[in-house]
Amino acid sequence: MVKKISFVIIMLTVLWLIMPINIAHAESATIRVDPPTSKVELGETLRINVTVTEVTDLAVWEFQIHYNNTILNCTNVTEGPFLKQEGSTFFVKNITDNYNSTYGRVLAGCSLLGPVPGVNGSGTLATVTFQAKAVGETPLHLTGTTLKDSTPPPRHPIPHTTADGTVTVVRALMVKPTANPSSIYSGETSNIKVSVSSNGSAVSGATISLISDGGNFSGVTDYANGTYSVTFTAPKVTVITAFNITASATKAGYRSGQGQTTIIVQPSLVPKFPDYALYAAGGIIIVITIIIAYLAITRRWASKPPSKPATRVFLPISFFWRTLPMLGASLTQVMFHGSLVSALLKERERRFFKNLVLPAALHPEECSRRYFYL
DSSP: OHHHHHHHHHHHHHHHHHSOOOOOOOTTEEEEEESSEEEEETTOEEEEEEEEEEEEEEOEEEEEEEEETTTEEEEEEEEOSTGGGGSOEEEEEEEETTSSSSEEEEEEEEEEOSSOOOEEEEEEEEEEEEEEOSSEEEEEEEEEEEEEOSSSSSOOBOOEEEEOEEEEEEEEOEEEEEEESSEEETTOEEEEEEEEEETTEEOOSOEEEEEESSOEEOOOEEOSSSEEEEEEEOOOOSSOEEEEEEEEEEOTTEEOEEEEEEEEEEOOSSOOOOHHHHHHHHHHHHHHHHHHHHHHHHHHHHHSOOSSHHHHHHHHHHHHHHHHHHHHHHHHHHHHHSOHHHHHHSHHHHHHHHHHHSOGGGSHHHHHHHHSOO
16 A cells, blocks of 8 residues: 555656646737837838837747838848846847748747746847838738747747837938028028939929028928929128028928028118118219319319310319219119118228219319319
8 A cells, every 4th residue: 555655656746747837927928019110211221129028937939020022121130138138048030031922021039048047027039120122111010929938848838919010111301402692681581492302303392391590481482393492581680690591391201301501691781771862862972072063163263263264164064074974873873782871881882982982083172183274
């Protein structure tokens, strides 16, 4: 009887040692694509992570990702750091871009080596690199996923859920704004030309917006050839100020683009006069010129009348004939530039009016010398 009991105990002990032990795992672990949605420009590379969250005693993992092979091309898969924190690992991968006529496939798996405990928590299992080859959208579908614990083989599966990802491949918009003119005075306007292109081709129908740290913008004109026009009105400034203008372009199927240009705004020297003030300024110039001429003539005649009577007739005609072009040019300059004072203060007008304020030709002594001794 004792021998039978001992044999039963021995057999139960052996069975306990060789049979797997069922360890219950709560179904809280998740394998997911991170980030869940991605946007990449045509021709660029994209890296996504395959992660696990809230796992207990993980020792082995495996997954597959299916993707649209007309939009993406998988170039590499690398092991993540999650399992490595408990010891050495064995990692395998397989990339098949032409898995079938529609999809490519990424297969990756990893296992801890030796009798070591599994890993708990959340982390990155692997990193997958893709190349964007065409514009469009493709899912990153997780399939064939496996999680197993660290019990002696055969290892026990860990229940889990999956979360797929999505990748959108878009073209990038290149935005180039230019200002004409690039230097203006307060209150004046400049035309902002915005050129939008993608991969060397003009893009029309985009939504254009402009921002600046000062000034105002008018509505946007779309010329349907990738060129857009906006009018910038300069703000009031007291010192020379550089305003950075940022132009942004957006369009469905494209990644938004930005570009910058700079406009120099100078303070206005004087307020602009209304039209009647311009006419008054021109009239004042003519009146002053006539008075100076009259004083010059009367002063010389009072001291020494001309010897020839004809001189009394032709001298004023000759005087005004010589001064008339200067008067006309002066009046034209005043009317063209907006005001007498602002014209005088600009470099070009300073050189011109240098002779207008006190012209040597109209100085009394010079008048006597040039116009009375013919």
